[in-house]
Amino acid sequence: MRRGIAASALAASLALTATACGGSGGGSGKSDGPVTLTWWDTSNATNEAPAYKALVQRFEAAHKDIKVKYVNVPFDQAQNKFDTAAGAKGAPDVLRSEVGWTPAFAKKGYFLPLDGTEALAEQDAFEPNLIEQARYEGKTYGVPLVTDTLALVYNKALFKKAGITEAPRTWDELKADAARIKARTGADGYWGSTQAYFAQPFLYGEGADTVDAGAKKITVKSPAARKGYATWLSLFSGKGLHKADVTADAYAHIQDAFVSGKVAAIIQGPWEITNIYQGSAFKDRANLGIATLPAGSTGKAGAPTGGHNLSVYAGSDEAHQKAALTFVKYMTSAKSQETLALKNSTLPTRSDAYTARVKADPGIAGYQGVLAAARPRPALPEYSSLWVPLDTELPKIASGKESLDKGLSNAELAMSKLVDGFGR
Template identity: 60%
Template sequence: MRRGLAAAVVVAALTISATACSGGSSGSDTSGPVTITWWDTSDATNEAGTYKGLVADFEKANPAIKVEYVGVPFGDAQTKFQTAAGSKGAPDVLRADVGWTSGFAKAGFLAPLDGPAAAAESAKFKPNLIEQAKYEGKLYGVPQVTDTLALMYNKELFATAGITTAPANWDELKAGLTTVKEKTGVDGFAFNPQSYYAMPFLYGEGTDMVDAERKQITLNSPAAVKGIDTLNSVLAAPGIRKLDTTSNAYANIMDAFNNGKVASIIQGPWENANVFKGAAFKDKNNLGIAALPAGSAGQGAPLGGHNLVAYAGSDAKHQEASQKFIAFMTSAPSQVKAALANGTLPTRDDAYSAEVTANAGIAGYSKLLAGGKPRQALPEYSSLYTPFETQLIKIVSNQEGTEAGLDKAAAEAKKLLPEFSTQ
């Protein structure tokens, strides 16, 4: 999911109604063959092959339906779908980040999925994930994969440094960095300066970017300032890897971790398959997965993932085919197949078979899901990551003070949420 959060701002399009749009085909005839288009935003290298295989399985089981598979880079998909939906050219089905679902639903881009065709087995899904796929009480997505952030660490390097348990708080992590560097010569921790990876520092102080219920922007609250100050203290600790703010930061950090050049990172299960290809994790048991260190108010990590959503502008024939496809792709057998091949976490309890939970990566992350913090039910929520990240990079690069930077981020958030108050 998080190979780079989409930076698009969807608010400008939220007044556009897609209910008047029609998809690639017109008419309501439900007889005869139909071709639907699916935009898949999964990783082209490590995940897409599995989903292409599932498309073939679906077409074999449903010979009257063909699926045009289109791989769309995750970082481009939010803006691309928004543009396509506004100009009557959107795909019938989209693999959407959970943070996009409510915004697209508010804009009228998505068809409700409450009926039996797509969501007949919704009771078998994890309840918090179903709630995260709703907007104003209606279901607009069916969860395909889920995730949360954790501390990924190299057990061998930690053991060499005499660290036998994962750090419980950020002070313990900072102390461990020095020891790892001294004992192994390897950097103890690397941080990816994207806003999503900074969210645990806000949650750890009991706050978020916004309080939707109170209609208040909290990006510059005292708690948020404390959280980012804590992050800065970690980044200043001896033994940390030099901060990378280049466009290749994500790939550079993952390469360093996978090859044993850094001992720990904040990461999600979408990287499981890639990590196990690394030289440092040929023995999969060397990968440690633990809850993130806590702040003064406790531990917190975002609950993420992807929903399959259907375009509201498609005609009746395509709507029906799309719902069948969504049901198939989110079924227990399909989720098991994806989990075994890609190392991703299923969204329904009956997909956690013994074979799936034998995967070290899945077993480690699945234990942390219950503590994941769901996105707030605010259509503009995912757009808030952009102003936060712009200022975060300046703050952690010592180009801006924490309070001043977060004040600027809050001011930009206010433009997205003019009815909200600020601190």
């Protein structure tokens, strides 16, 4: 959240920057030469961006009438930056948009509906649930580029050394495995995250969510949700269970411990596959185990569906929108998605991109196998923002600074201010 004069100055600066490098909103649509698009790519600048830059060069070689100005925007800044730029009518022509941003930007009129356009000419090739995630109020505002979900990733060698032959199917089994791994290998068995996104599977395992969008009700404190969070909390204390890390670098600490073999299992997404392979514990890629997350008391497992779409800015002129649609179709084609999967170990969004070469990557094959447990997010513009209050409260709960009930009450109150008309 930004506050005060400094925040206003920053917002103004972002708007001016975006106008200078962004789309062509409001133009006549006429051009005497190649159309130059601006694309904001939100992929990891080190591990993923090179593959996207190479695809842009191939696109330009095949489309002499279109040039692409590639801009890599840090993911954690992109949502606010695009919001500011679009409001000033100076956003990029194409955005690599996280799936959770779609409802909010579509509601504001910032994204162009893509139904019936060139960009969605091969719509039937995409996984139906991923197309559904790109929709808002009956219209489609993005073409799925990559998808992801969360899984239990584990070190097969440590599990084998502890005499464990398969991944745990319940959270109680995970606790037992963690204790056994600690006793027999000295490594921690499991290290959990205090981030709300990574706690979401514990809700799904109890048939719960933070909100019931249909009933317009905040459900983060419902008995089922509380049970899920209680299970999440119980995994920070016990033999082989690493205590909660509530520092600003917690994500990196957990990841580093896993790739170096100091912890046997964590919850993680496929965006870290390439980094995992660089770790000392996974020089042999076959050592990486990927399993559906343990189930809750309902007997079912669940994890949030993530990923990114390519969306077109509604404020660009006709010529730029037409070129943008061509670009989006190219970047989301089966061939392009195969290239991205091979280079970045990301999950394609269309079945014809899962070629034999792609499925030879154990990381991709493993995550493809857990996609069945992925749960789509409600088409609620504010849904993703509801994790923000939890990102404040969950670390306090995990570190013992406040009780579970107090923390969830605080989160519930903060959520009520984010969604109009929702009861508690």
